[in-house]
Amino acid sequence: xSLLIKLEYVSFYLAVPAFGLFLRSLFPRLNxxxxxxxxxxxxxxxxxxxxxxxxxxxxxxxxxxxxxxxxCVYTFGLLLSNPARQQFPEGRHLDRLEFEAFLLLAGxxxxxxxxxxxxxxxxxxxxxALLAPFGLxxxxxxxxxxxxxxxxxxxxxxxxxxxxxxQALKSLKEEMHDRIRVEEAxxxxxxxxxxxxxxxxxxxYEVDLRGDMMFxxxxxxxxxxxxxxELIGMNNRxx
Numbered sequence: 160x161s162l163l164i165k166l167e168y169v170s171f172y173l174a175v176p177a178f179g180l181f182l183r184s185l186f187p188r189l190n191x192x193x194x195x196x197x198x199x200x201x202x203x204x205x206x207x208x209x210x211x212x213x214x215x216x217x218x219x220x221x222x223x224x225x226x227x228x229x230x231c232v233y234t235f236g237l238l239l240s241n242p243a244r245q246q247f248p249e250g251r252h253l254d255r256l257e258f259e260a261f262l263l264l265a266g267x268x269x270x271x272x273x274x275x276x277x278x279x280x281x282x283x284x285x286x287x288a289l290l291a292p293f294g295l296x297x298x299x300x301x302x303x304x305x306x307x308x309x310x311x312x313x314x315x316x317x318x319x320x321x322x323x324x325x326q327a328l329k330s331l332k333e334e335m336h337d338r339i340r341v342e343e344a345x346x347x348x349x350x351x352x353x354x355x356x357x358x359x360x361x362x363x364y365e366v367d368l369r370g371d372m373m374f375x376x377x378x379x380x381x382x383x384x385x386x387x388x389e390l391i392g393m394n395n396r397x398x
Contacts, residue, residue, distance in 0.1 A: 161213055168208045168216060175227055176201035182234060185263070189237075200226060224278045231271045239264070262308070266301025270294040370395045 179197040183189050204223050208216045273294025279285045356363050362379030366372050375390050383390075383398075390398075 164213045164217070165208050168220070169205050172201050172204040172208060172223060175223075175230065179230070186237065193233075197230065221282065224282075228275065228278070231274070234267060235264075235271065258308075262301050262305045266298040266305075269301075270298035273297075364390070366395055372398075 176198045179194050179201075183194050200223075204216075204219060207219060270291075271294075273290040276285070276287055277289050277291045280287050280289060356374075356376045357378075359376065360378055362376065362382045364372055364375040364379050372390050372393050372395065375387060377387075380387050380390065385393075385398075
């Protein structure tokens with residue numbers, strides 16, 4: 160009997176810190192010191208259950224229930240204050256943010272109400288039944304539905320980005336083909352131009368702005384008697 164009582168109390172005292180860690184995963188902006196306080200209180204109450212007899216740790220239940228209610232009120236306030244900004248990253252549509260926030264809030268609200276019912280039932284304030292398992296099931300179902308909704312949106316976004324990427328690649332390939340054709344045309348024109356210059360009898364040369372020779376045809380080399388290797392780079396004044 161003592162072992163069963165300890166397991167029952169420890170499961171409740173550790174569930175609250177576990178739920179706090181879950182909230183931390185949903186709300187990255189959650190106060191770190193508050194999370195540490197929740198973990199410390201949950202572990203402290205659990206340690207008290209493990210090292211003391213039931214006659215000593217059972218009176219601690221109302222205090223932890225009050226602490227749990229305060230945490231639930233804080234969670235609902237966090238959701239109602241600005242759920243879209245707290246939980247979800249920026250850049251999403253407002254209707255989607257409101258829908259996801261509604262799912263999260265509805266699941267937590269059902270779970271919180273069933274936990275409150277169990278607390279009042281255990282304290283014999285009301286005479287109903289233990290409903291927390293059903294609230295937990297509703298909460299898990301809402302989280303699963305929210306996750307599936309996000310996955311559908313993610314797959315749709317990936318498919319849209321894939322279509323855009325394929326279109327961009329197609330445009331890039333067309334641009335590369337056009338550039339290759341232009342470069343080939345320029346290269347053919349330059350070769351034709353050089354062939355014409357080398358076939359004429361007159362001497363032809365090109366210089367830059369400083370007067371250094373950049374190009375000369377075979378006729379110029381034959382007329383002035385200089386090899387091409389000496390003429391290229393020579394300044395016209397030096398010649």
